[in-house]
Amino acid sequence: MASRTTPFSRFEWMIAWRYMRGIGADGGVSIVTIISLLGITLAVFALVATLAVRSGFRTEFVDTILGANAHVTVYASARTTEQGGIERGIQDYDGWAERLVRVPDVTRAAPLIRGQIMANANGRNAGAEVFGIALDDLRGIPRVAGAEAELEGDLARFDEGIAIGSGLARELGVMIGDRIKVISPEGVKTAFGTSPRVNAYEVVAIFTAGRWDIDRTRIYMPFAEAQSYFNREGLADEIEVMVRDPDKVDDMAMSLLQQAGDGALVWTWRDASGSFLRALTVEDNVMFVILSILVLIASLNIIAGLIMLVRTKSRAIGILRTMGLTEGAVLRIFFLCGVATGVTGTLLGLGLGVLFVQNIDFIFAVVNGIGQGGVWDPSIRGIYALPAELRLVDVLKSAALSLGLSFIVTLPPAWRAARMNPVEALRHE
Structure with missing residues (x-):
């Protein structure tokens, strides 16, 4: 055997x-x-x-999504004005921001103005989106003005001009110190209708956020100037909220709604990019x-x-x-x-x-x-x-x-x- x-x-x-x-x-x-x-x-x-x-x-x-965009966007539902029009702006935007920042794990809440414009320089045109924001809030965006950003120029002069993406700067052929025309179709209201508004701004900073669509289309403008330019005096379009852990934004949505008050709506980064x-x-x-x-x-x-x-x-x-x-x-x-x-x-x-x-x-x-x-x-x-x-x-x-x-x-x-x-x-x- x-x-x-x-x-x-x-x-x-x-x-x-x-x-x-x-x-x-x-x-x-x-x-x-x-x-x-x-x-x-x-x-x-x-x-x-x-x-x-x-x-x-x-x-x-x-x-790049979380480093250059809001983790949660809080905005107001549409309401009817005394003149019968529809308004979506936030009137007490400072109060909303103060209440939202009290929510645990919220690191920043910033009022924003947003608008679509046409940028022109050196005979070139490009569509762009303007974000009206305060300088202190702009410094809190990691991919734009934080340690992760590639930034040219002097952001301390932000209140004197605008900051644009590097892709948009290449498209228009501009550098730091150059001026670009910003054209909005919803400009001055006259008896004959609304005429386009054209303003020229100095480029004081050029940022690279790491996303082509952001660098190619985004312009940051001082908040007060954006209010005036887009006829939003006394209003903000939305509140940009940054949180400590972006993966938990869904769990924070109800708390944010409660702090913002009646008529508030939220839109998280997962809602925007979830698909x-x-x-x-x-x-x-x-x-x-x-x-x-x-x-x-x-x-x-x-x-x-x-x-x-x-x-x-x-x-x-x-x-x-x-x-x-x-x-x-x-x-x-x-x-x-x-x-x-x-x-x-x-x-x-x-x-x-x-x-x-x-x-x-x-x-x-x-x-x-x-x-x-x-x-x-x-x-x-x-x-x-x-x-x-x-x-x-x-x-x-x-x-x-x-x-x-x-x-x-x-x-x-x-x-x-x-x-x-x-x-x-x-x-x-």
Whole structure:
């Protein structure tokens, strides 16, 4: 009777290693092993790199949203004026702001004036959106005037002019100190109707928020000047609220409504960008499933390699079985052959993926240079560069998927080898 052996003994590792090398006339087996190894390596690399890019894109996109826009916008519901018109402005905007900032975890509440205008300079025209805001409140916007912003000019002179986005500055061909015309169709009201209002302002600051649509269209104007320019004397269009944890804005909505008072409405950053973020989530899940299938296909090469190995080594298996090797030992030997390929390919793929993420800026610059700057269009993707964020959970998911599939696909051919009849294996020898 065959004696029992300790699982994964040293001789089992030695035999598995000899089989994997494909010595002598059986060298073709090693070629299949190399192909399987390359397939798993490239599949895991693609999975890690894709997950890192998707995580980086999502993080950068959300960061630019939260860093340059209100986390919560509070505005007044429409009401009828004494003249029969419709008014949506906030009259007691200072009182609203003072009450809103009392809500726990609210860091800032700033009255705003918003309006659409046409900007003109150097014979060029561009549509833009004006945000009327006080200087102290402007300094509290991280991506515009905070530590995260790329700012040119002197923001201390904000009350003497306007601050514009870098994309708009390029579009109009202006620099610090230049003047641009701001044209609003809703200007001076006369007996003959409303005539456009045209004012010229000095550019005192140029900011880069990191979002193409913001840098290309946004102008910040002193709050009092914006009230006068847009005929909003004594009114504010909305209150811009910043909170400590933007992920909890939905839980704060009721408290904000209660503090603002009757007739108040709220609009959170999730309401504004929720559909896009949900689309990103769906895309991330679909991408993970597709790349998981790619890893599975690469892992199936292990089956082909092991089937070839079992057929090639059938005589050796028969001899080992007649010498007393158990079925379990044979199963473990061929299991080690397949698992070694999966583990090695997984580690190499993880290494390549991490290396790719760490050097993505250089790789992106090279690819964009080859494509003459047309590979990444910020007007479509919103941000200026391809970001990547390596997360431990993504690395562990990739490793677990690859190793799990490698272990599973290894079992059928290893079990077949273990169940081989030694008499049948040696009959024709």
